[in-house]
Amino acid sequence: MATGKYNVGIIGYGLSAKTFHIPFINAVPEFNFYAVVQRSPKPDDDAEKDHPGIKSYRSVDDLIKDDQVHVVIVTTAPESHLPLAKQALQAKKHVVVEKPFTPTSAEAQELVDLAKAQGVLLTVYQNRRWDSDFLTLKKYIDDGSLGRIVEFETHFDRHRPEPPADNWKAYHAPGTGAVYDLGTHLMDQVVHLFGLPKRITGFVGSQRAVNKTGLEDSATVLLHYDDQLLVTVKAGVVSPEVDQLRYWVRGEKGSFKKFHLDPQEDQLRKEGMKPGDKNYGIEPESHHGTLSISQDGKITSRVVPTIEPPTYVEYYRRLAQALGGDASKIPVPPEEAVSVIRLVELARESSTSGRTLSV
Structure with missing residues (x-):
């Protein structure tokens, strides 16, 4: 990447994205908050107004198709985690999934296996x-x-x-x-x-x-x-x-x-x-x-x-190190997240x- 940064696209613009992800992404220089999927912006709830310069997509498909997106963060309801993370992994994006990982351990293992097959990083946001x-x-x-x-x-x-x-x-x-x-x-x-x-x-x-x-x-x-x-x-x-x-x-x-x-x-x-x-x-x-x-x-x-x-900044510091090639720094190994589910x-x-x- 010419900028030396990982462009991050976030699916969902609710409490999780606003409070637990964006502030920490912005605190780590290796990351660039690049895009968000917000289906229905409102005058007092508009990601583009809150973060001038980002791309605001109305569909996940449009975000996934953007080859400038390197990392996808899934912050939507748990039942959507499997299809959205799967779609991003199939497009060879690195993926962070909010907790709980998935509703079932079988779904979680499916994502772990897919990430390995695609050669991309998958982790779960167990910030605590x-x-x-x-x-x-x-x-x-x-x-x-x-x-x-x-x-x-x-x-x-x-x-x-x-x-x-x-x-x-x-x-x-x-x-x-x-x-x-x-x-x-x-x-x-x-x-x-x-x-x-x-x-x-x-x-x-x-x-x-x-x-x-x-x-x-x-x-x-x-x-x-x-x-x-x-x-x-x-x-x-x-x-x-x-x-x-x-x-x-x-x-x-x-x-x-x-x-x-x-x-x-x-x-x-x-x-x-x-x-x-x-x-x-x-x-x-x-x-x-x-x-x-x-x-x-x-x-x-x-x-x-x-x-x-x-602080929770450490999650994203470690994620940057893992993306840079140090696999031991992955903040939460996805296999451990499977075990928790x-x-x-x-x-x-x-x-x-x-x-x-x-x-």
């Missing part, structure tokens, strides 16, 4: 691998501070008992529901740390008293590992807490307990911050976690700072059958 609290916890696991881990709890709980907003996310469709929406974030982090479990027990359903659509709004998934490790993945909507639990991890040598979510999403959505802004991605001291250490029969606890994160399927099956299933 670069949450500051997750990286802090990972540091204490990796350096042995906690010893052998026996229990790992990861939560994404909220108190929203009222009926959900009337939008597409509230209705049954392939790839929707709490275990796909939030569960894939949480389970991706677990698989990234520990690999696949041996068995799985799922409880998937609704905690709301009024739920006209019947779409599952909550999930608790137990992941059983051979070395006595039990992982609890939990996303609920009835949790009246001032401070929501995020992690509680216990090992032979120590434990780590943390409340509050990583701040990046709120900073992007509610505060209008961008990557590179002062304090972007930095947690306040009041949100820091507690590290407890057992030594010589005595347990001591201290509040430990959350590390300064590379398989765990979702098994969690739902376990919940329906009332049985613990082998993975």
Whole structure:
């Protein structure tokens, strides 16, 4: 490429594109936000006005036909991920797919196989691998501070008992529901740390008293590992807490307990911050976690700072390196994303059958 940049085309111009992709693409010099597919621009929602100089297409076909597009990002509803990613891969475009990857693991594997056959890169946007609290916890696991881990709890709980907003996310469709929406974030982090479990027990359903659509709004998934490790993945909507639990991890040598979510999403959505802004991605001291250490029969606890994160920019930094030829830098190997969708399927099956299933 004469410009030395990878031209990026985004399918969809909703929250995902505006908040979780475009700011980070613009923060990495190897990428150029080149084009978007926006079917129906409005006076107050027009990609061309928001980003002068980009191409705004009305159809995916037109974007795919543009040979100046090198990377395609799919940010549409989950049930469209397979056909849109497949179309882009068949045109030998590199592809980033929003999470959840696809509604089924068979569809996900089909895309992985196609990308390999076409000789192009495929990855999934599991951006929470670069949450500051997750990286802090990972540091204490990796350096042995906690010893052998026996229990790992990861939560994404909220108190929203009222009926959900009337939008597409509230209705049954392939790839929707709490275990796909939030569960894939949480389970991706677990698989990234520990690999696949041996068995799985799922409880998937609704905690709301009024739920006209019947779409599952909550999930608790137990992941059983051979070395006595039990992982609890939990996303609920009835949790009246001032401070929501995020992690509680216990090992032979120590434990780590943390409340509050990583701040990046709120900073992007509610505060209008961008990557590179002062304090972007930095947690306040009041949100820091507690590290407890057992030594010589005595347990001591201290509040430990959350590390300064590379932020979600790191996803696109690594993507640029992978596109440049360093395959080890692919931000999320698609095979791992296939495994996460398989765990979702098994969690739902376990919940329906009332049985613990082998993975």
